[in-house]
Amino acid sequence: MEIGVDIEKQKTLDLNLAQHIFAPEEYEDLIALSDKNQLNYFYKLWTLKEAYIKYCGVGLSLPLQSFFFKIHGGGIHLNATNQLDSLHFLTTSIEQQYSIACCSNEHIEANAIERISLHTIASFFQHFDE
Numbered sequence: 001m002e003i004g005v006d007i008e009k010q011k012t013l014d015l016n017l018a019q020h021i022f023a024p025e026e027y028e029d030l031i032a033l034s035d036k037n038q039l040n041y042f043y044k045l046w047t048l049k050e051a052y053i054k055y056c057g058v059g060l061s062l063p064l065q066s067f068f069f070k071i072h073g074g075g076i077h078l079n080a081t082n083q084l085d086s087l088h089f090l091t092t093s094i095e096q097q098y099s100i101a102c103c104s105n106e107h108i109e110a111n112a113i114e115r116i117s118l119h120t121i122a123s124f125f126q127h128f129d130e
Contacts, residue, residue, distance in 0.1 A: 004055025004103040006047040010096075013039045021046075023068035025079075040099070044091050045069055047101035052078065055087070055103040 015038075019027050026045050033041055048069050053062055067080035069089075076089040090108040091101045094115065102108050 001104060001106045002055060003108075004051040004053065005100070006050035006054060007098055007100050008043055008047050008050075009098055010039060010043050010093075013042050018042055021049075021064045023065045025068045025070070029070070040093070041071070043093075043099035044071060044101070047099045048076065048089060048091060048103070051089070051101040051103040052080075052087075055105075 015031065018030055022030065022045060030038060030041055030045065049064055049067075052067070053059060053064075056062060067078065070077045070079065076091065078087060078089070085105045088104050088107050089101065090110060090113070091099065092110070092113060093099050100113060102113070
């Protein structure tokens, strides 16, 4: 399984920034929303774009406006010219202030995201030092 993941802490919304980093289709969808829903949608798009770029392994050499996402109901659709794989996406939030997106070449279960402590992570890697 190959995967790309992004996590962002939600801050204030900057529509000027959104206009420069999102494809026109994404920006139009964003500004069509009520002010109340724009912040959450902005971070859904932002984390999806970052997760996709990480999945591709190309970093920001892939222009952010060269592909776009459409989010309808519970579905997420990617429009990209060089998409080689059939991809699956998942977005969620933690504590209403962190947005998370995953991109994978395999189906991602909604309960696959597990919150773990820093101690658990450190213990896992400490195991390799032995």
